[in-house]
Amino acid sequence: MKPLPHPKADEIELVSVLSALGHPLRLRAVRVLADADECICGEIVPEVPKSTMTTHWRVLRESGVTWERPEGRKIALRLRREDLDARFPGLLDSVLADPSA
């Protein structure tokens, strides 16, 4: 499996992060990831078909919201909390504090 492209921390753009978070399934996935260290992608929103989530995982990764790494034949995901907190202080906290979604 070829390495998955991720932006460096200082390449993460606010507008891309907001756009990535601005989707119900992606926001839900980020909430799950925020409560975990690392998750296997199929276990994050298990009732949603893999084919639906594939694009969403890519959006989250390419925007700099998540790290992905191969775990056998699956993908493990992790929230880039430290990078996001450093780049946009308070953003993730305010998003995760909202009880909706």
Next chain:
Amino acid sequence: MKPLPHPKADEIELVSVLSALGHPLRLRAVRVLADADECICGEIVPEVPKSTMTTHWRVLRESGVTWERPEGRKIALRLRREDLDARFPGLLDSVLADPSA
């Protein structure tokens, strides 16, 4: 001109706000509005064609990010800062604090 629909403060949804902010032109417009009390829509990002911005103004209004009111034959826009700060404490501050875009 018929009244423009706006969500009530307690109807504003986080995911809609994030999606509305997650576009370069809309984010730029919000930065301009954050520094003003009220703006005539054509003066906010004056170099962008009106036809381009029409959809963006609607997205911002329908998500609860802005108030719009008719001002003669034009539209005046205002950021719903108090509503957004009450619903999602710290969100707008963290977005506006970012120097990019």
